[in-house]
Amino acid sequence: MKKSKWFSMMLALVMVLTIAAGCGNNSGSNTGNEPSPAGNDPAQTDTPAGEPKALEGKLVVWTFFDQVKEMGLKFEEKNPGVEVEVNIFPGDQYQTKLLSAMQSGDNVPDVFDLERGYIGKFIDANFIADLSAMGIEDLLKDYIPYVRELGRAADGTIRAVSDHSSPGAFWYLRENAKKYLGTDDPEKIGEMVNSWDKIIELGKKVNADSGGKVFLMQNAGDLFDIGAYNTEPWVKEGKLNIDPKWKTYYETQQQIRANNVDAKLGFMSAGWGNALNDGTAILSAMPAWATFMIDNKDDKAVGKFGMAKSPEGFYTGGTYRGIYEKSPNKELAYEFIKYIASPEWQEYNLGKTGNMPGSGKVYQDNMDTFKVNLLGDQNPMKVYYELVNAMPGIAPDKYGEEVLSKWRKVAGQGITNNTSYDDVVADFKKEVKNAFPDIQVD
Structure with missing residues (x-):
């Protein structure tokens, strides 16, 4: 009886250890038979449950606008595993160079800028990725209407996004x-x-x-x-x-x-x-x-x-960003587009440059406090917000x-x-x- 009882206890212990090992963290040097250094709490792992995996990779961005360099640096700062290479071309050459690259498929950027003056020539092209299919509509719900719609193609999908409204x-x-x-x-x-x-x-x-x-x-x-x-x-x-x-x-x-x-x-x-x-x-x-x-x-x-x-x-004016349809880095490129559409970037940009945001939420959150030293105590965002929301x-x-x-x-x-x-x-x-x-x- 003692031997049978001892055997039953050992069998139960083995089963408990087996279940515990299966629930442990199998990353790194752990084999699954050793206890995880972080235990069984997913909040202690490098990528907590429910949180996105850290971004990694390299993006190539083409633009005619030198401030995009800072945009790239801020995205890198937020995502240390990402490198953003920003190539700036003279404005009078940029449109031709971009169109040539897109048509040939050679030396093509992952993300590219389009100026308000010629966005209509590019917006319906088959080399621009459909951002609506990637989920961008939800992120633009609170956008100033004309800023959002200027990135929409003839088929009703969003193909490009701006981070400012230029009122x-x-x-x-x-x-x-x-x-x-x-x-x-x-x-x-x-x-x-x-x-x-x-x-x-x-x-x-x-x-x-x-x-x-x-x-x-x-x-x-x-x-x-x-x-x-x-x-x-x-x-x-x-x-x-x-x-x-x-x-x-x-x-x-x-x-x-x-x-x-x-x-x-x-x-x-x-x-x-x-x-x-x-x-x-x-x-x-x-x-x-x-x-x-x-x-x-x-x-x-x-x-x-x-x-x-x-x-x-x-x-007056406006700069929009789209993704090359055949980019091997579309997912990372979309994260970059999401970043420039976010209140995080647009609030930073507002404070740094005074550029008015594309996001209505950023207007609402800052209109009572944002100042421009040239205007003294006036709140310019109140004036702009009323004007931009009335535009079709x-x-x-x-x-x-x-x-x-x-x-x-x-x-x-x-x-x-x-x-x-x-x-x-x-x-x-x-x-x-x-x-x-x-x-x-x-």
């Missing part, structure tokens, strides 16, 4: 605004210029009061930027489509020019920068990223500027930006020569027909 508003020198507008308060000025009719009447007064030396706006051409993304697409079902709003914009531009409301200075020209800094144009329609045009040597411009809402929201989300196409450039050219000449709207439209249609024979022009 614009009216910037002004506070001292100058007080002198000619009677106030430097952003909300009051926003109310004074919340319609184009108000802007024209106010512009007349400013020019008259200054003896013709000061203008309310930089350029009537600002309406090209404001109207560009608040109107219907230029091409619908293969046909040229001229949104009726363009007639209103054009006639407004004519009134601005005829009444000396604008200083006739082209965006980013030397004269434009001078007028921004010396106040000879009170309001400058300026994107958030263009503050480098303000002369802030020795902090002399700190607190000197204000920012007011324009009658409609607008944005429209997917790009291969014609949009080039057709818009034809309109800028013809309508711009029309404003200078005081040409009728109907004559401008007739000339515009000729330009489009010659440049794009595949577009049906009535």
Whole structure:
């Protein structure tokens, strides 16, 4: 009986040890028959249960934008097992080089940048990976609508993502605004210029009061930027489509020019920068990223500027990132795209560069606290957030930006020569027909 009892106890012990060994950590030098150094608690292992495996590998990123280097460094910092090689090419060569590489399949990057001006030429190509199929839609639910939709292809899938929104508003020198507008308060000025009719009447007064030396706006051409993304697409079902709003914009531009409301200075020209800094144009329609045009040597411009809402929201530029469909590193590349779409990166970028985010959540989380030293105590994100959320989300196409450039050219000449709207439209249609024979022009 004693022997039988002893045998039963030993058998039970062996079974317990066998079960325990099967539940242990078999990684590293452990064979499964030895107890794990970390015991049976998965939270003590290198890759805790439920957490993603540490990222490893190398990504090659092509861009025309030097800040992507810092983006790569921050991604490496977060993922020590990853190397990000960023290749920067001159902007005037980049588009051609990228298209050539994609078509040949030789020396192709894993991730590549696309600028707003030509994203429509690439977005439907079969060499751009479908990010929707990889799960990106959920990450973009709180995105500013137009930022999200600018990365959407004709088939309804997201193919590229931006980390910023590039919104614009009216910037002004506070001292100058007080002198000619009677106030430097952003909300009051926003109310004074919340319609184009108000802007024209106010512009007349400013020019008259200054003896013709000061203008309310930089350029009537600002309406090209404001109207560009608040109107219907230029091409619908293969046909040229001229949104009726363009007639209103054009006639407004004519009134601005005829009444000396604008200083006739082209965006980013030397004269434009001078007028921004010396106040000879009170309001400058300026994107958030263009503050480098303000002369802030020795902090002399700190607190000197204000920012007011324009009658409609607008944005200028934008950089999007996509993944090469045949990249052997698609999963890692997608993690990089997820990172730039995350509040983590966009909040860092906001603090470092002042670039307005693509994420609505980052706007909401920072609009009461974020400051730009040029604007003093003003909260610029409140102004931008209201403007960007009112703008329509429209997917790009291969014609949009080039057709818009034809309109800028013809309508711009029309404003200078005081040409009728109907004559401008007739000339515009000729330009489009010659440049794009595949577009049906009535």
